[in-house]
Amino acid sequence: xxxxxxxxxxxxxxxxxxxxxxxxxxxxxxxxxxxKPNAGVVMARAARTLxxxxxxxxxxxxxxGPQGLSANAAIPMAPDxxxxxxxxxxxxITGAADCGSCTAYSVHDAIELxxxxxxAVVVTTxxxxxxxxxxxxxxxxxxVRKLVLxxxxxxxxxxxxxDWADAAADRLISLFTTGS
Amino acid sequence: MTTYEAELVxxxxxxxAILDLLAARGMGDGLPVVPPTRERVEAMLEHAEGDxxxxxxxxxxxxxxxxxxxxxxxxxxxxxxxxxxxxxxxALRALAQPEVNIRGVNATTHPVAPMILVHxxxxxxxxxxxxxxxxxxxNRANATVGRAVRLAMLHVAGAKxxxxxxxxxxxxxxxxxxxxxxxxxSPWEGYARSRGVDAPSAVTVxxxxxxxxxxxxxxAGDPALILDKIASAMTSLGMNNAPISxxxxxxxxxxxxxxxxxxxxxxxxxxxxxxFDHARIPHHVFKRHFEERAWTQWMKIAADDHPLPMxxxxxxxxxxxxxxxxxxxxxxxxxxxxxxxxxxxxx
Numbered sequence: 001x002x003x004x005x006x007x008x009x010x011x012x013x014x015x016x017x018x019x020x021x022x023x024x025x026x027x028x029x030x031x032x033x034x035x036k037p038n039a040g041v042v043m044a045r046a047a048r049t050l051x052x053x054x055x056x057x058x059x060x061x062x063x064x065g066p067q068g069l070s071a072n073a074a075i076p077m078a079p080d081x082x083x084x085x086x087x088x089x090x091x092x093i094t095g096a097a098d099c100g101s102c103t104a105y106s107v108h109d110a111i112e113l114x115x116x117x118x119x120a121v122v123v124t125t126x127x128x129x130x131x132x133x134x135x136x137x138x139x140x141x142x143x144v145r146k147l148v149l150x151x152x153x154x155x156x157x158x159x160x161x162x163d164w165a166d167a168a169a170d171r172l173i174s175l176f177t178t179g180s
Numbered sequence: 181m182t183t184y185e186a187e188l189v190x191x192x193x194x195x196x197a198i199l200d201l202l203a204a205r206g207m208g209d210g211l212p213v214v215p216p217t218r219e220r221v222e223a224m225l226e227h228a229e230g231d232x233x234x235x236x237x238x239x240x241x242x243x244x245x246x247x248x249x250x251x252x253x254x255x256x257x258x259x260x261x262x263x264x265x266x267x268x269x270x271a272l273r274a275l276a277q278p279e280v281n282i283r284g285v286n287a288t289t290h291p292v293a294p295m296i297l298v299h300x301x302x303x304x305x306x307x308x309x310x311x312x313x314x315x316x317x318x319n320r321a322n323a324t325v326g327r328a329v330r331l332a333m334l335h336v337a338g339a340k341x342x343x344x345x346x347x348x349x350x351x352x353x354x355x356x357x358x359x360x361x362x363x364x365x366s367p368w369e370g371y372a373r374s375r376g377v378d379a380p381s382a383v384t385v386x387x388x389x390x391x392x393x394x395x396x397x398x399x400a401g402d403p404a405l406i407l408d409k410i411a412s413a414m415t416s417l418g419m420n421n422a423p424i425s426x427x428x429x430x431x432x433x434x435x436x437x438x439x440x441x442x443x444x445x446x447x448x449x450x451x452x453x454x455x456f457d458h459a460r461i462p463h464h465v466f467k468r469h470f471e472e473r474a475w476t477q478w479m480k481i482a483a484d485d486h487p488l489p490m491x492x493x494x495x496x497x498x499x500x501x502x503x504x505x506x507x508x509x510x511x512x513x514x515x516x517x518x519x520x521x522x523x524x525x526x527x
Contacts, residue, residue: 001190001192001215002189003188003198003217004217004221008244008247008250008336010243010245010338035471035472037471072472074288074516075281099288100345100347101288101346104287108283130343131343135344138338
């Protein structure tokens with residue numbers, strides 16, 4: 001017998017990564033924190049280590065809610081924060097994508113930044129990488145730059161997070177300068 | 181008008197063959213299905229009101245295209261009788277409203293499932309149950325409409341566990357979660373009308389947890405005790421209402437509890453206000469548990485020992501009557517960053 005398939009075509013607008021800079025020297029790195037436990041800790045450390053390694057500077061560390069005063073990981077970044085990032089940063093580290101809705105919106109925010117010409121790395125974890133991969137494709141940009149850290153970020157002590165952040169510098173350089 | 185044509189494939193004529201086909205493509209909810217043949221889908225679409233292949237909206241996170249035919253295909257799979265088709269479509273249309281945040285609802289690790297409430301004439305004409313055991317098994321309309329919505333989430337929205345749906349455990353309400361309002365035994369006007377939706381039939385969606393039961397046998401003779409018990413069920417630090425003040429609660433009053441409260445001249449608004457006032461936790465306890473609190477500003481500046489409500493305003497506590505005889509009511513907390521939607525029925 002003939003039966004219909006119950007899925008339909010996905011209909012996202014396809015987008016592309018922002019051009020990658022040849023080097024991070026002199027670039028301004030921003031950290032966009034969604035308020036997940038330890039997200040700010042590990043991303044700020046990674047940004048500082050990266051800046052020291054490459055001659056970049058950390059220009060902005062902010063939560064993603066209005067005026068950077070708060071964050072809710074389950075909704076997009078606030079419009080005023082998006083505007084600030086466009087003015088004050090050349091590249092952005094965002095996350096943490098270590099749950100479901102926060103992965104969806106970290107990926108969403110990264111794509112909005114890429115579309116606006118700002119290379120953005122989503123910080124996810126081994127356990128949530130498959131979700132980040134699926135959602136990147138669903139939202140029309142499978143190539144979203146992803147830094148995969150061990151799991152979990154929340155509940156892990158600061159010295160361990162510092163080690164993970166420091167060890168990520170090479171990977172971040174590659175993600176920002178080559179897109180992969 | 182943009183259209184989308186659903187794909188037909190050949191499959192052996194057996195219950196196992198269609199299950200194998202779905203499994204091979206990573207589809208289905210794991211339960212047996214009715215094969216969506218052209219004839220069955222056409223019968224379902226007899227209850228549609230517009231072009232059956234018109235692209236109506238998309239469902240996130242996959243941005244899957246929704247047409248009336250795509251809805252009908254999933255409704256057939258779920259075992260829906262054709263007359264419930266407009267309820268399935270209206271529920272999906274409601275879930276696609278921006279304030280629902282279906283991208284977050286589907287992707288989250290939280291076990292959120294959309295609760296679908298059916299109001300008005302369609303509940304009677306299509307055979308929905310708002311009476312005894314209405315959220316349980318045994319009624320085809322309730323069971324299959326909730327299931328059809330879930331199948332659309334899986335197939336169209338891409339809410340596949342481990343991919344577009346990160347729910348740590350999920351929950352049984354993710355299979356089906358639908359009942360009618362018990363308007364015949366409600367002491368108040370219909371819920372949809374109370375929200376300004378003045379139509380013969382309507383559908384509400386609320387994305388939240390499974391129901392938390394509240395038993396008060398009224399042995400002490402004081403209806404306030406019903407509400408105190410409901411308030412106690414609302415004050416859990418583990419629910420997302422605690423750190424997110426825009427989050428709603430749905431209070432599904434059993435008809436006996438509703439009647440007792442109405443006898444004390446309590447209106448729906450009185451009940452919401454009482455619960456707003458009594459479902460509270462001291463500010464310092466919230467602060468100890470949540471570094472980030474998505475709260476309205478007035479709550480943030482309160483003194484540390486001030487008892488703060490579990491939601492920002494009484495109107496976030498929604499009261500609806502459903503169920504049969506017995507001294508039980510239900511509390512349905514919210515996922516948090518979502519709002520309920522009530523729409524008039526439309527095919």
